[in-house]
Amino acid sequence: MKVTARGLLSAHVGLLKTEIGVILAEAKIIALLVGVMLGLALLLSTLLYTGTWLFLGEWLFGSIGWGLLHGSLATIGVIVALAFLLIGNSPRVPLLAFGVAVLVGVLLSALFGSNVLRSAFVALADALEPVLRLDGAALAGLHVTLIAMAVVMGVLGLLAGVSAGMVGAVGGLVGGAVIGALFGFALGGDSIVTAYPILSGATVGLIILGLAGLAVGAKAGGVGGALSGFGLGGLAGVFLGAIMGAVTFDLKGAVAVSVTLALLAWPVLQAALAQREGIDPGKRFGKLKPTESMAAANETRSWLGQEWQRQRSKLTKR
Numbered sequence: 001m002k003v004t005a006r007g008l009l010s011a012h013v014g015l016l017k018t019e020i021g022v023i024l025a026e027a028k029i030i031a032l033l034v035g036v037m038l039g040l041a042l043l044l045s046t047l048l049y050t051g052t053w054l055f056l057g058e059w060l061f062g063s064i065g066w067g068l069l070h071g072s073l074a075t076i077g078v079i080v081a082l083a084f085l086l087i088g089n090s091p092r093v094p095l096l097a098f099g100v101a102v103l104v105g106v107l108l109s110a111l112f113g114s115n116v117l118r119s120a121f122v123a124l125a126d127a128l129e130p131v132l133r134l135d136g137a138a139l140a141g142l143h144v145t146l147i148a149m150a151v152v153m154g155v156l157g158l159l160a161g162v163s164a165g166m167v168g169a170v171g172g173l174v175g176g177a178v179i180g181a182l183f184g185f186a187l188g189g190d191s192i193v194t195a196y197p198i199l200s201g202a203t204v205g206l207i208i209l210g211l212a213g214l215a216v217g218a219k220a221g222g223v224g225g226a227l228s229g230f231g232l233g234g235l236a237g238v239f240l241g242a243i244m245g246a247v248t249f250d251l252k253g254a255v256a257v258s259v260t261l262a263l264l265a266w267p268v269l270q271a272a273l274a275q276r277e278g279i280d281p282g283k284r285f286g287k288l289k290p291t292e293s294m295a296a297a298n299e300t301r302s303w304l305g306q307e308w309q310r311q312r313s314k315l316t317k318r
Contacts, residue, residue, distance in 0.1 A: 053070060081270060118245065162228055172231070176235065198242050199245070213231070
């Protein structure tokens with residue numbers, strides 16, 4: 001009887017092992033197929049997301065480069081929005097910032113598409129040319145825009161980095177000069193005649209945005225903040241003003257550049273609105289701490305301590 005029972009038990013165990021082996025083999029196949037399906041679904045979503053931006057760039061603006069740029073900036077904006085929501089800011093911050101960015105994009109599209117600034121800078125250059133009386137022949141062979149942008153943006157970079165100390169100032173000087181030289185080379189203006197409108201636009205932008213940055217920086221951080229604000233604002237002003245003086249936009253180009261600037265403004269506006277609303281990570285992460293349970297435990301411990309002292313005093317009196 002014992003032998004028979006052992007044989008039956010052994011047979012059942014063997015059958016169970018066999019079935020478990022079959023089940024594990026089937027589970028591996030299922031897991032593999034599900035993994036491949038999920039991977040392909042993720043790949044498909046990536047292709048659709050990226051492809052949509054590239055298609056829109058080619059369809060609307062004539063180049064997939066615009067689609068790549070706009071898609072990247074929009075994704076960064078969404079990441080920033082989620083980050084502010086994560087640390088406890090309200091949904092009002094990214095939504096309001098997005099609305100303002102859209103308004104900025106619409107206004108810039110109208111401004112760039114009309115080429116009013118380009119015409120104004122050309123007129124300003126024509127008015128300044130006889131006043132400055134620069135000798136074009138003497139400057140022949142010099143890339144005027146490259147040199148001017150390298151010097152101006154280098155100085156502005158130095159001012160922008162002052163608040164970070166000597167290393168920041170030197171880094172700003174070198175970085176600004178290099179970027180300015182590359183920017184000036186890309187704009188053209190290798191003669192004084194073609195450089196006039198570019199430099200006129202850069203000067204106007206420097207004055208307007210530089211003074212705006214000066215005011216904001218002075219309010220936020222005193223003298224150091226004012227210098228950094230002037231440097232950063234001036235860099236933005238020179239960049240935008242020079243482009244306005246160098247480029248005559250068609251409608252597609254105007255809209256494409258405006259969308260780019262609006263998408264760049266979106267995370268900046270989010271940061272400003274979040275700062276104004278108040279950044280308090282405790283609103284979100286404070287909920288991860290079981291404060292009520294801890295308070296109840298402390299109360300219970302205090303009560304037990306008091307009871308222990310009371311009972312101990314009674315025993316001592318006896």
